[in-house]
Amino acid sequence: MSGNATAELQKLAHQVGVDATDLGFLTSVPADDLRALRGQIGEALFQADKHYFAKVAGLSKNIPAPIAAKVTEFALPPLIAARVAELLEPNKAVDLVGRISGSYLAKVAAAMDPGRAPHIIEKIPPDKVALVGAELAKQGEWVVIGGFVSTVTNDGLHASVGVFTGEQLLRIGFVLDDTSRLADIAEMLTDKQVDEILVAAGEHDLWPELSELASNLTDAEATRLATQLAAAPDAVREAVRSAAASGALSAADSARLGLT
Amino acid sequence: MSATDPRLTQLLGAEPPAGIAALSEADQARVVDLIAGARKKQSRDLAESFEAALKHVPFPIRGLVKKTLLG
Numbered sequence: 150m151s152g153n154a155t156a157e158l159q160k161l162a163h164q165v166g167v168d169a170t171d172l173g174f175l176t177s178v179p180a181d182d183l184r185a186l187r188g189q190i191g192e193a194l195f196q197a198d199k200h201y202f203a204k205v206a207g208l209s210k211n212i213p214a215p216i217a218a219k220v221t222e223f224a225l226p227p228l229i230a231a232r233v234a235e236l237l238e239p240n241k242a243v244d245l246v247g248r249i250s251g252s253y254l255a256k257v258a259a260a261m262d263p264g265r266a267p268h269i270i271e272k273i274p275p276d277k278v279a280l281v282g283a284e285l286a287k288q289g290e291w292v293v294i295g296g297f298v299s300t301v302t303n304d305g306l307h308a309s310v311g312v313f314t315g316e317q318l319l320r321i322g323f324v325l326d327d328t329s330r331l332a333d334i335a336e337m338l339t340d341k342q343v344d345e346i347l348v349a350a351g352e353h354d355l356w357p358e359l360s361e362l363a364s365n366l367t368d369a370e371a372t373r374l375a376t377q378l379a380a381a382p383d384a385v386r387e388a389v390r391s392a393a394a395s396g397a398l399s400a401a402d403s404a405r406l407g408l409t
Numbered sequence: 410m411s412a413t414d415p416r417l418t419q420l421l422g423a424e425p426p427a428g429i430a431a432l433s434e435a436d437q438a439r440v441v442d443l444i445a446g447a448r449k450k451q452s453r454d455l456a457e458s459f460e461a462a463l464k465h466v467p468f469p470i471r472g473l474v475k476k477t478l479l480g
Contacts, residue, residue, distance in 0.1 A: 165447040172443075174436045182428030189421040190444055194451055196422065201455060224465035226458035 155357060156324045157183035163292040164190055191262050198232070205229065206236040214241065218248035227253065231260035234269060243272040251277070255284030259293050264326070267300040278305035283312045286321075295324035303333065310337040315345020316353060322365075323358040331365035335374075343377045351388030356397035359389075363398075363405045375407030416441045420448070 157180045162169040164187055175183065205225075209217050221230055234242050234257065246254065246269075258281050263270055273281075278301050285294050298306060298321070313321065318338070322331050338346075350359040366374065378389060393403040403409050413430045414437040421444070424430070429440060459475075466474045 165443045166450055167443065167446075174432075174439055178426075178428035178432070182426035185426040186421075186429055186440075189423055189425070190447065193421055193444065194447060197448055198451060198455055201459070224462050226461050228454050229458045229462065232455075 153180035153328075154178070154183060156180075156361070157187070159324055160184075160292050160295070160326075161187050161190075188264075191264070195232070195235070195262065195265065199236075202229070202232040202236055205233045209233065209237065209241070214244040214248060218245050221245065222249045222253050227256035228260045230257045234261065235266045237269070239268045239272060242266075242269040246273050246277060251280035251284055255281050255288070255290075258285060258297065259288070259290050261293075263296045263300045270297065270300040271302055271305075273301070273305065275302070275304040275308035278302075279308035279312050282309035286313055286317045289320075291317075291320045292324050294321045296326050298325050298330050298334075299327035306330070306333065307337050310334055310342075313342075314349070315342050315347070316349035316355070318342060319346055319349055319353075319355045319358040319362065323355075323361050328361070328365050331362060332367050332370065335362070335366050335370040340377060343374060344381065347374075347378055347381055347385050347389065350392070351385060356392045359392075360398055360402045363402045366405065371405040372407075375405065378406055411437070414438060414441055417444075420444045 154176065158172045158175060159169045161175070161183055162172055178186075212220070225233075234245075237245070254277070278297075282294060282297075294309075298309075301309070310318070318334070322334065325331060346359070346362070349355060363371065363374065378386060389398070389406060390408060392398045393406075393408050398406070400409070411432070411434045413425060414434065417425045417429070417437055417440060420441060425440075429437070432440070463471055463475055
């Protein structure tokens with residue numbers, strides 16, 4: 150099974166609330182079809198209970214934002230807030246986002262379908278995006294973060310990337326909805342984060358994740374990764390070489406990492 | 410190749426992707442169970458969430474608010 154299909158199974162499992170290992174019977178399904186199924190399920194889930202959220206969203210139109218923010222955080226469970234947010238007028242939603250805490254916002258984000266609210270997400274200030282990203286990373290919500298990466302602005306992405314460790318970046322990169330953003334992320338990495346990525350791949354056996362990253366880098370960023378690997382401690386270089394020798398990294402990955 | 414399970418089309422509101430439609434009858438039924446389970450869980454979570462939210466509404470008007478929101 151390809152890395153893409155593995156990542157899609159993880160995302161599907163997250164959506165339907167089961168463990169990815171329960172979806173083993175879907176390993177023969179192409180990644181594109183798994184992604185399409187996930188989109189259909191997301192729409193079906195949203196439509197099933199939309200009438201509830203529409204009423205709450207309608208009520209919120211008549212409440213001033215400062216009061217609505219306090220009432221929301223105090224009384225509205227994150228699941229309802231997430232669904233309602235997807236129906237709010239963007240300026241009203243962004244005004245609310247600016248007034249509620251990062252920890253509550255992270256819970257709302259975990260219940261949101263970012264693809265349904267790109268008009269809101271793209272207006273969230275970068276510092277708030279980073280705050281929420283850090284909270285979600287603490288909770289190991291890689292699939293959620295991966296979904297948001299497609300819709301946040303470059304400034305928001307830059308602020309978020311700055312708060313993630315190398316291990317977190319590898320895990321997030323593997324489940325990105327939009328893998329083209331891996332190249333954007335790579336350009337934002339510090340040398341320290343690149344070093345952490347190489348160490349984390351060996352320490353946590355994240356070879357499929359490193360492979361996904363390596364195969365989506367620009368030539369310039371791949372060269373940088375290879376340069377950092379060449380300068381890494383012996384144990385790190387040996388772990389990567391062993392992974393390549395065992396087939397955990399493909400020949401193409403090895404070439405991009407400067408091993409051949 | 411098995412036929413598409415009609416419950417899948419009904420739950421999704423559209424024809425499933427080709428790779429899902431090509432699954433065996435038993436595996437399509439497992440996908441149906443997954444989707445139905447997710448819908449049930451969402452409905453249950455929402456009902457619990459609304460009940461939790463309503464606890465913050467003063468008792469005398471709780472019924473009215475509940476009727477307004479849930480119909």
